[in-house]
Amino acid sequence: MLRSSSLQPYADDLSVEVQAAIQEIGQYFGIPNPKVLILDHWHVVVPVVYNVSLPSRGAVDGIDIREQEPMLIRLSLNSYPHAAPFLLSDRKDFPRSRLSHLYFTTDDEPARLCLVRNNPHEWFATIKLRDFLDVGGQWLYKAATGQLDEDGDEFDPTRLEGNIGLKHIYRYDLINEVVSQNQRFIPDLPAALFIGGQLLKAGKVDSYQTNAHVPFIVFEKVRNAIAILSTEENEELVANPVFTFVFWDPDGAMDNLYLTSRPKNYGQLKLFFSLRGIDLHQALLKLEMLGAIPRLGLPIVFAIKRPRRVIGYNGNYEFINFLIVLPAEGVAAIDDSRKVKLQGHIEPFSKDMAVTLSDRNQTSASLYIGAGSLGSKLILHDARSGNLQIGICDDDTMLPHNLARHALVADRLGQNKAEALASIIKQFYSADKTDKITAITSNAIYLDKEFQEYQCIIDTTASVQVMNFLISKQLPTNTRYYKAEIADAGALGLLYAEGYNRNPRMDDLVNLASFNATKIEQLRTWRMNDAQREVTTLNVGLGCSSTTSVMADDTLGFHASVFSRMLAKATTQESQGMSGILAISSLDESKGSPSISTEYLDVQAFDILNCKAGSGWEVRLMGGIKELLFANGNRQAPKETGGVLIGIANYKTKTIHVFDIVVEPQGSHGTYCEFVRGNKGLPAEIDEIKRKTGEVIGYIGEWHTHPMNLKGLSTKDEKTIAELRVLNRTVPIPTCALIVTPDELLVYVYE
Template identity: 85%
Template sequence: MLILLSLTRFPHAAPFILSDRKDFPKSRLSHLYFTTDDEPARLCLVRNNPHEWFATIKLRDFLDVGGQWLYKAATGQLNEDGGEFDPTRLEGNIFSTHIYRYDLINEVVFNDQRFVPELPMALFAGAQILKTGKNASYQTNVHIPFIAFDTVRDAIAKLLQGDTEDQSANPVFTFVFWDSDGATEGLYLTSRPKNYGQLKLFFSLRGISLHQALLKLEELGAIYRRGLSLIFAIKRPRRVIGYNGNYEFINFLILLPAEGVAGLTDNEEVMLQGHIEPFSKATARYLSAKSQMPATLYIGAGSLGSKLILHDARSGNIELGICDNDNMLPHNLARHELTADQLGQNKAEALVTVIKKFYSADNSNKIVAIESDAIYLDREFQEYQCIIDTTASVQVMNFLISKQLPTNTRYYKAEIADAGALGLLYAEGYNRNPRMDDLVNLACFNATKNEQLRIWRINDVHREVTTLNVGLGCSSTTSVMADDTLGFHASVFSRMLAKATTQESHSISGLLAISSLDESKGFPSISTEYIDVQAFDVLNCKAGSGWEVRLMGGINELLLANGNRQAPKETGGVLIGIANYKTKTIHVFDLITEPQGSHGTYCEFVRGANGLPDEIDEIKRKTGEVIGYIGEWHTHPMNLKGLSIQDEKTIAELRVLNRTVPIPTCALIVTPDELLAYVYE
């Protein structure tokens, strides 16, 4: 045996072990590289990259493995591959790659689906990835039967008359041949054809006159490029390792002379192409090891949206809707997943184009762009089980709150807060309760008990908004934030969404998830927190104003318990929350019971105010002036199901005061078994 070392690359490149015998039984031994007749047999010692393997071992270990190879070959143990056939080792001889699905070609060959009856060959269409030269790579996508050939050929001819800069405008045909007798070959391939004469011999030994076949194909108009891609399918006695079939495919590439097939000489060089499976939905799901999200509509394809969309797409989700009406502008390059090649294009359309190129081997018809404002969406909601809003738009949130969504659709919202220090992800609960506005306002209220949220809300009040002018006009600004900061939160959101979307719909509660990136002490510190949010109790206004009052889980029970505990005397206090005039909703998150100075009797309750303004101001301070006083509550222990005369008088006085704020006037009546809401503007 010979040991071949590179004088310039050793020890970084692995040596090779070669045979010095011309009669070395190559065809009967697996784990050999595919060499020409004038090259010595070369042993394959490891399935993976030999140079990486050699970087971890000593030369003595390398020689030991070579000795084990020879021992196994001599004792008949080398070919034991679990009942499967070991494919030909092409490493070191590959000039370029050929991308196709093994199953696509295997099915056609297995079923003997010939292009023309007299030739054991099939025609496939694809694209040449690189335009010229020996390193041109190909991608084969679809089988073309003879009945469809004229249509495809004419379409290609028309395409080639236009702009051919785009890869999709660089089509090619691939020709797949097989043994006409269906013979099985059990011997390993040992002699690599290095020129056209040897390739013709390779084919003729398997019953095919290659030159005559190529002349026939050229006459039909199937050969129109100098680069000629040929695949030969060899039927093996067992399933080929790593694939679901018994056929092994060897990929050849010939560069035709200007005269075409007739000008081919026996000395024309023949190159090998390595086979690579295309990126597919199945491959993406396997490689990402991530829970598969259902059909998803993304509203907003900006910096955050684009990252979430591509995380989802790269994990194998090809049922995607992307809604955005904005175009890609130069300043977007700082954080957007699109590149300068897409400047001026609609963001949704450009992302769809990029993702569809990922999945050339799959049906990508359900990856669609919606180039409109979200508030015009309607029937589109019927197609999706997830809606993910990354717009940070109150208008969009209000629209989605008011929209009747399918019962199996869940609404999520993601946003970055506190100049990138916080990421907030919200997920509605079952039957849209808690609703998105419940969750968004709850995040503000929780600043009263969560330090990270409190810092955000306080900072929000005092922060000078840092923006960068990107053009003339009052709206031509963009926020200042590093791409990696945005990317951190987007990655966390993506993992959260993958988990949240796999929950059983009938049992899900709402979710408020917080990702934190704290850089106040030097190196960044990261953390996440998840808050389970139970359904809100919803009360419709008894006065007919159209308002509704939404009580955070537990408030209803607390009010009833307070009333029953103080009965038969009346008790009461104030409601803490926020009102939204657009949606005519009051959200209640807390109570203050019997402020100092309050007193109740069997027939009335007088609410005190000692210390109350300071207590309310502290809540407002902690929540960034968002959450505060929002109404009154008191009990009717005698079970009066409505407003008393005194209640109506008090409400009239409050309406005058509240209009100066302005907030609606809300009065909550607590009976022994029921809550009654009265709201007036």
């Protein structure tokens, strides 16, 4: 019985992308009008039938795979093509219990085929829908012939000696301002009240921290809030709230004497304060009566006015920090022999401190897409430099194997990476507002309004899927897209930055890196190494998890540090006329000791041509190609000239990137009315480009001139294009013809 028999037809509007996918499915299976059925609120399915070539005696081991296998192709209504389709069985009796490479689904859900070892959305970002459908057929064939498990042996599983009390953390300027302005808690007492807490670690007090001044006018609200908090049970509590009392000389007297004897007990502390005009015991009794002293450790700070600014600080007050642990009966029960501890003062880590220590004055609101090993290091570099406007997008959790290179450590295992990093950054900056440190736990392709909040988008996923998605998004004009990735097993780091008005665009830059393998040795080594990595089995993966890269943490850390410095430089560029960036970090260990180098290339805007044939394709010419084409046309006029285009095509974005041209290959000749392009030596020249670029960049189209200013294709051009379309479909590449007139470039692209 078919599951599709109980599904209802989908009658609402479909996106252009989904409509195109349904049409392609129909063409693939020979279905003139494919049915579109409602699977759930987010997906539709298209019923199809696969013809499976079974062994002569039927499927092996009696597994019920049929020659006519009914399947459902699931499409996302809102996210296709950034979200991959899935292949589901239309049969309720599909033999799921006897087949591997199926997703774990409940009995009332359709069996869902696992077609690829890696992330299916990432995989689909690199292929056409027809390829997806082909792999579905191969899966069924393998299921029928017992070959699904041929690659199944791999499985990929997931910080004052003596009687010194705990440290007291507070901002000097916070207390200095209150004391300097004589902001008393009550008029007859030279003291101020601050709210803070005992910071806990594993249930024990680790340190004290003072965060904010509490004037008398708001004291009651603060006290009541503390009372409520103290009665609640909270196993995750990281601080017990306490008040800190700061005292100063009631006459504002200046003291230029150094302290040589510190009080060791409460009696000596009272004397210390008495010599400075303060009856400490009576002051504490009065504060206790007001409800300002809970039964916890009592931090007391005495401010001594000095004749000059205190070294390292911006004020003339020196603060001496004491800690008294009160008896359960309260202040009245304090014995003079009760020990008093000194507390060491520590400035909390703050944005201002971070900026000063990092020597980085400019920070931009940054959205990081990807919080993996590379992303986590870049995020923390940025945060530690004082950036408190950081968004972190990642839907993945911290797994044990991530400990090899990730910035997070073992106490964060099982947590979402974005949330864990955001939590850590907020802990760094306990004295600052951190509401703009944001974790986004959804997949990047669901981002939309979030882009409005950031000037920098840093993509560390090395994901074609994410790149295609970001290319398709209309980003704010003040937002710049960066992409960072590590290649060639850690030997190479690549950082890309789009130019003004997103030109050059990210795909221009990524493909340019491959083309530059024809000029830059490190890039050539990378591309050629990639080309030599052989795939020997169909990419149908055990557990559908990607294999973790083999790379040392220090290798990744080197590239992350270089990227961080490059990003700091890039964010200072003037936006108007801003060029794109292709930055390369290289780590060469082939001769023993590591050799490192960096290269920083400015990339000018590409010239953009839209297809005149209405196919929706776009041709993007690297800076200088346009001028080169016109120069060649003018040189040969009034005769026609031409040659071939060197570049790459992307069917997902319907874009052709052109990085070079070949002018009049051997055997070419032109007249006043036509150009015949020769072929002698051209295949070898193209093959050499392909070899150096790892089979990425190659022949991508034809160009010739119309010196008589014919603004379109000639009859001969149309005939030649028709012939080329037949040949190019076997590669497959689109057929691209570029016409150079005296004042215009015209491009025609056909699939």
